[in-house]
Amino acid sequence: MFLDQLTKKFFSPKPGKDSNAKSLLKAISWRIVGTIDTIVISYLITGQLVMAVSIGTVEVFSKIILYYLHERVWENATKNKADEPKPEYIRS
Numbered sequence: 001m002f003l004d005q006l007t008k009k010f011f012s013p014k015p016g017k018d019s020n021a022k023s024l025l026k027a028i029s030w031r032i033v034g035t036i037d038t039i040v041i042s043y044l045i046t047g048q049l050v051m052a053v054s055i056g057t058v059e060v061f062s063k064i065i066l067y068y069l070h071e072r073v074w075e076n077a078t079k080n081k082a083d084e085p086k087p088e089y090i091r092s
Helices: 002-011 020-046 049-077
Strands: none
Touching (some): 020 049
């Protein structure tokens, strides 16, 4: 909630749209939760804490990048076509 208010105040693009910075902050916070989950599951499977942390460390970087790209694709795919300017020959 605090991060949401912070990003709206400093990085807000158009009303109702997420900025690149907000998407990045969301990706990082989600990866913290996801990495803890990965470490716990890896530990339960392997029984080795060092191996579990190693797995969590590797996946955190790849999944931050993947989530960020996923957010940007969704943001672009769900743009409202009415917000886009019409070419000159279509305007009345």
